[in-house]
Amino acid sequence: MPSERRGGALGWQAVRDEALRRIRAREWPPGALIPNEADLAAELGCARTTVNRALRDLAGAGYLDRRRKGGTRVMQTPLRKAILPIPVIRQEVEARGGSHGYRLLSRHLAPGPAAVQARLSLPPDTPLLHLRALHLIDDRPYVHEDRWINPDAVPAILGVDLARIDANSWLVQHVPFTHGELVLGAGAADEATAAAMDCLPGTALFTMERLTWLNEAPVTLVTQHFAPGYRLGLSF
Amino acid sequence: MPSERRGGALGWQAVRDEALRRIRAREWPPGALIPNEADLAAELGCARTTVNRALRDLAGAGYLDRRRKGGTRVMQTPLRKAILPIPVIRQEVEARGGSHGYRLLSRHLAPGPAAVQARLSLPPDTPLLHLRALHLIDDRPYVHEDRWINPDAVPAILGVDLARIDANSWLVQHVPFTHGELVLGAGAADEATAAAMDCLPGTALFTMERLTWLNEAPVTLVTQHFAPGYRLGLSF
DNA sequence: AGGTTTATTATGTGCACTCATATTATCGCA
DNA sequence: TGCGATAATATGAGTGCACATAATAAACCT
Structure with missing residues (x-):
């Protein structure tokens, strides 16, 4: 028996599936108020706790809107989401079965342009570690990255041999x-990017900019340009 | 008392926060096995159920790896994720405070190119509704979309006046x-895209391709090209 | 009628108990 | 020593209960 348990009662996942079925079948149309937890528990023959967990899960997934005393209603538009894992290039390359190469192109310790300092919410004269590096997959250019690191938040970074290990892996x-x-x-x-990536200037590149914080302190700002034709696939 | 409850016991969120603190402070270093639920409950003075919920939450967030009998260990790399809400252009534009305009550029009912039919896992001769449309923000081009809809999955779409309502809004x-x-x-x-978007051919455009399914049946495949300079921001 | 207090209600959370399940470790035997 | 059966263990899950909290509806008093 796939979805049943002792005495024919449903588990929380079975309750969730049944609720989702009713939503999709429009038995519970968009915007409608659904029965309360106690009634559903009685109908399905399980404890209120079980129904609670199922509905809480559906609310988290964006199907339901719940509020105390107000009851639970079906969202008018399901509002789906995709999950984007924050990539670590090295792991991404190796997961693809490729060999990961890495070349540090430049390394400087100095305040950055005003726009960068402002993006990090730092005074214009705060020195930052500026790195430019190239990630390779099977010896072909994969990602060109331009990174700024706040040494105040990560003093140890100044002593790391960034020609041997890439900043992303070390930071992670x-x-x-x-x-x-x-x-x-x-x-x-x-x-500069075109030269590093071995493509023509003006080529369209997929770009990702990432800024991370440790509490109130900025850690690193990185702008990554991916090789031409790069596609980032997600499921939802 | 912010995080306390009856008798000084912690709630599940407080337990989660404490566990997260220990992870970040390296009191529980990456890869380490943490105390079992019963011990933690005893230490923190709450029920095992409460610890369970807290740790389950952290596992869901990617901080912990849990397995039966194996115990709970800290992930070596936290593996963070960002959440990408599947956009509905009209709502996105209006949320920005702009006015949303829409123009249907073309509408045909015929089988698509082999690549499209294959992407939808449909035989090469299945007729599809092909739409090209332009979304405007404050009367300026915003997104150009090229959409294929499977009428078998959505027969009603053939009777909709798609010059008045955009397919995305209707489908949602x-x-x-x-x-x-x-x-x-x-x-x-x-x-063609450059003409519609009022930019030069060859301009770099951010692109999103989306394919949705209703159980085993493909519903719609849409390729959207965003206006030059478009940036999609997320938090994590 | 208007505004404030009070009761009602649905969800949120916690606890103690019980059993299920997936592993891992251990024991026993050949 | 090697291997299969068995016990031990940590998490996964369900139930019944109690109480907390937020939002609403009802009662109440000017």
Whole structure:
């Protein structure tokens, strides 16, 4: 018996599936108020706790809107979401079965342009570690990255041999962060990027900008340009 | 008392916060086995159920790896994720405070190119509704979309006046779907897209391709090209 | 009628108990 | 020593109960 348990009662996943079925079948149409937990529990022959967990899960998935005393209603538009794992290039390449190469192109310690300092919410004269690097997959250019690191938040980074290990891998292993922002876009390759990526200037490149924070302190800002033709696939 | 309850016991969110603190402080270092639920409950003075919920939440967020009998260990790399809401252009534009305009550029009912039929897992001769449309924000081009709809999955779409309401809005309101795929990328504007978007051919455009399914049946495949300079921001 | 207080209601959360299930470790035997 | 059966263990899950909390509806008093 797939979805049944002792005495024919349903488990929380079975309750969730049944509720989702009713939503999709429009038995519970968009915007409608659904029966309360106690009634559903009685109808389905399980405990209220079980119904609670099922409905809480559906609310988290964006199908239901729940409020105390107000009851539970079906969202008018399901509002689906896709999950984007924050990529670690090295792992991404190796997961594809490719060999990961890495070349540090430049390394400087100095305040960045005003726009960068502002993006990090730092005074214009705060020195930052500026890295430019190239990730390779099977010896072909894969990602060109331009990174700024705040040494105040990560003093140890200054002693790391970044020609041997890429900053992303090192940071992921050694520096926790609390939250971040991510911006996706498309841009034309500039001269420097085109040279590094071995493509023509002006080629359309997929771009990802990432800014991470450790509490109130900015950790690192990185802009990555992906090789021409790169596609990022997600499921939802 | 912010995080306390009756008798000084912690609630599940407080337990989660404490566990997260220990992970970030490296009191529980990456890869380490943490105390079992019963011990933690005893230490924190709450029920095992409460600890269970807290740790389950952290596992869902990617901080912990749990397995029966194996115990709970801290993930070596936290593996963070960003949530990408599947956009509905009209709502996105209006949420920005802009006015949403829409123009249907073409509408045909015929089988598509082999690549499209294959992407939808349909025989090469299945007729599809092919739409090209332009979304405007404050009367300026915003998104150019090229859409294929499977009339077998959505017969009613053939009777809808798609010059008045955009297909996305109509589909979201009238057709449930079970899952989908999404591909992000960057591409150069071709002649037709450039003309519609009022930019030069070859301009780098952010691209989103979306394919939705209703159980085993493909519903719609849409390729959207966003206006030059478009940036998609997310938090994590 | 108007506004404030009070009761009602549905969900949110916690606890103690019970059993299920997936592993892992251990024991016993050849 | 090697291998299969068995016991031990940590998490997964369900139930019944109690109480907390937020939002609403009803009662109440000017």
